[in-house]
Amino acid sequence: MILNLLVGLGVALFGFVLQTGLAGFNRKIIGRLQKRHGPKWYQEYLDIFKLLSKKSISHGWIFDFGVIMALGGIIGTAMFMPLTSTFLAFENYDNFFIFVYLLAVGMLGMAMSASGSGNPWASIGVMRALTTMLAYEVPFMIVVLTIIKISGTSSVAGIQLFQQAAGNNWFIIALPLGGIVAVLALMGMLGKKPFETYIAPAEIASGPMVEYGGKQLGMLFILHEISVFIEVSLFVHLFLGGATNIFIFIVKYAAVYTFVNLISNVNGRFKIDQVVKFFYKWPLLMAVTQAVVAIYFGWVI
């Protein structure tokens, strides 16, 4: 068990390092897209360590405790994530629902701490984040229901092995409507424009992060990087067939994250009720149609 925990911590650390480097690299790509030199590729590391070295303020014990609980929950979730179809810290225990709900612990901790700062912008930001979560989760979970029913297992490593078996396609090809819904839900999960309502720097003064500075903000940035790692890895494992070795995983991961970033960079931002209306119209309809087609009629490509 101790070995499993250490391997899990190694997975979380690897995810953090990978995502932070990739995020800095993406800032450079976006900069080139806008005809300028972007920042250095290791800029995100500098940001996080600068924040960890500042001396900041605190509004009480719940302010600090919420940040610790949030970061703890996310590190715990990352410890379960399989990197390839055979390398994971806890065999057989990486259920899909564990990822969804432990991410919710992270969000609850951050929400508690943000509201505990006493600023109304923070509570409004948390309200918007929760409403966005309500919007994108339901279509996403319907698509994953279809995947679990078809592959017969809800373990993420098991779903990868199912897709890698001969004669099966990746689920993004086998369930095309579901794949489109999953990309939209992924953009909602990562908080990328047009679903960036919960941060919205110009509207609600950066939402939940309004009273953070110094080490709490640094820990929140670490939380954000690790949760991006978890969500993009879930997408890679569930829809793109996972990977058999670590280099293919890194290539697929970088491709998905850069693709989502490029789409989000040319979009504006939705209002919060537009987000809910958007997700409950076509994505929900597509997800349900895909589920009916795949489960009842059995038409899987």
Next chain:
Amino acid sequence: MASIEYLILFLVGAALLAYLLSKFNKTAASIFTIFATMFVFASLAGYGFGMNLVETVNVLPGFTFAQTYLGFYFVIIIVFVYLMVSFFHPYYIDTYKYKDSYNFLFLLSLAGIIGAFYTNNFLQLFFFFELIIWTTMFLIPLGKSREAAVTYFGFSVAGSMSMLLGIFMIFQQSGTFDISAGLAGISGTNAIFVFALFLIASFSKLGAFPLHIWLPIAHGNAPHPFSPVLSGALVKLGAFIGVLALVRIAPATGLFTTINLPIGQYIVAVLGAMSIVFGTLMAIKEDDAKKLLAYSSMSHGGYILVAFSLLDSIALAGGFYHILAHALASAGAFMAIAAVARATGTTKMKELGGMIHKMPITYLAYLVAIISMAGIPPMGGFISKWLIFQAVIDKGLIFIAVAVFFGSIGSFLYVFRPLAALFLGQELTEYKKVKEAPILMLIPTFIIMGLNVYTGVFPAGILKFINNIISELGFVPITITTFEITGYNGILNPAVISLVFGVGILVAFIIFILLKKSKKVTLMDTYTAANFVHDEHLLHYTTDFYAPLERLYEKQSNWMTKFYKALAQKVKDIGKLGKYLFMSRSIGTTVLWIIGIIILLLWGEVL
């Protein structure tokens, strides 16, 4: 040795004694109630687990009792909630209008509960059912709100009358009032009618979709210590009748072939799904903390209905575990709100704020309760939700899955609102003198917090007991080892999840401690775009918390209330018509009616 009928007689006697005691000293009567409930709980827990209670009846005429695992499971949960709540009585007894009758009605309803779950005869089940309804009907308003009593009584009586009709139909077909023999003896179209009638009774007690109007009114107006009992314990009566109907009668209506489920069960599952969705949406809108938790009870009642209607051992295990987890979580949340209401005098969220700085333990109790209610690991709600998800996914029910996922995510929204609006946020000046709840109220708070965590981390013992119930109902028990639960498409190990969560928190804490200390500032020194704000009310966000989401459905949200008001109006109109016809002012019409009815009675069969 404890005997069931002696426990019931003891409770009736204790009720009368509490009434007499409270004429002299109310606090002594409340403490006597605590001890009486503790004695009943200890005897049930000591002898009941091994089915060792004495069933023979010596004193009461015509009553028979039988022990089943199903009945015992419900009884032990409900008596435990009663015990925890009884610790609150000494502090609240002064706020009621009719102080003497509170403990009396409390103990009498407990007697009814023990009788209802242990009885073996349908008529006695009806008797104890009515006893519970009458005692709680007087307990809910305690003189404050007539509308609450009338609505609660109306819906409950509709349920128990339909149950009585179902009982008589069973008697007509199988010739006996005995529960096991009667349920085994019906078949055919009679079974379908009895199924529907029992379901109406179950829905009206659970507060599920068509019959849910009484829930917020009754819970919102109930005395603060009694709401945990109403929401955590009494709605489980409906679940019990639901199990009788859904699982033991299980009529062979036509099969819905694509998903391999009979149509009757599928309709129940759809109604359960609708109550999940409606409960969630109405709870998101609600401003009063107790009414919000009442709608959340409606939503969880929907989960229990969906679980029981799937006819599947993992779903049954999930449903039973959810009954336990929801009872504990709901009791914990209501108890925290009761403590806040005692200190500040209100439960409306737009008047409260910043309670965590004065009542941190109550805040922790509420936090643990809502983590379990939202179904987040490592608390107990996650395990029951996981089991229900397994069953729903395995059967491939898509539309019910939409509702189940929506309810599960939507519950984050409505449980977060009292946390942010009531406990966190700015400290309002009018509550600067508030103190933490007294020690006797904190004891049950700690116990329920501990149980919430225990049911989430070590579910194996409870699940082994539930396996007994499942085999008693005729299904295959689920596979559990000391630490793992095997579902249809995955394995769950709650202890490992909690361990990993703990390790994560340890790592985060180490990172936090190693860095520079933060300077402590007051809550009002916050970012306001450099405006100088000196009033806390301006910086506290509570009213219309989810306004953008509420705007999307606020026009449709009072359709059900309007429907029931229209129904009540139609009944009044029919009554007016009858009064106009039969009781008119002129004497000639009345004489005509009398002569007509006498002729019909005497020579009716000739015509």
Next chain:
Amino acid sequence: MKSTKFTPVTKLSKEEVDRKWWEIGDFFRRNSLWMLMYCTGCCAIELPPAMTSAYDMERLGMGPMATPRQADILLVSGYLSLKTLRRLIYTYEQMSEPRFVVALGSCPINGGIYHDSHAVINQLDQYIPVDVYVAGCMPNTESVMNGFVDLMIKIKNKTAVGWKNYHKNFEWYKENQLNSLGEVVVHDEFHQ
């Protein structure tokens, strides 16, 4: 990065720079400066070309941030009337340490073209400590970028210690503020 100033910058002596991890901390702090988007006067018009693709501030690691708690640099761009100075001091005290002030334009140096107005202050340095001045009315965007580079070099040489001076000479600063402003945090019928 070479500066275009004529006078050489001062360096601290060796025994004052003893702590290795503070050195690493300064490396992080000077390469990822976040500024508060707080535009006080007319010099703020020079910020959009500096932030966007024309003179790209992001390659220095700098970026805009929404609230003072998250930001490192307070950019005072232009003249400061008395009302603005009150809010500026309130914002400066809300920032997390270490924090730096960059003053754009001639107005914070000696009052600029508003030097004889009754409602504008003349020397910002009396009220809050300033680290870097960029002279001009208004300075060219390249001068603004040079100012940022100078700040980065000052951080590297550990001479950007305005925030420590604020703590050391706190009474002197407060006395100046109260002399000119009356009270910093306003309690009148509009702010009840």
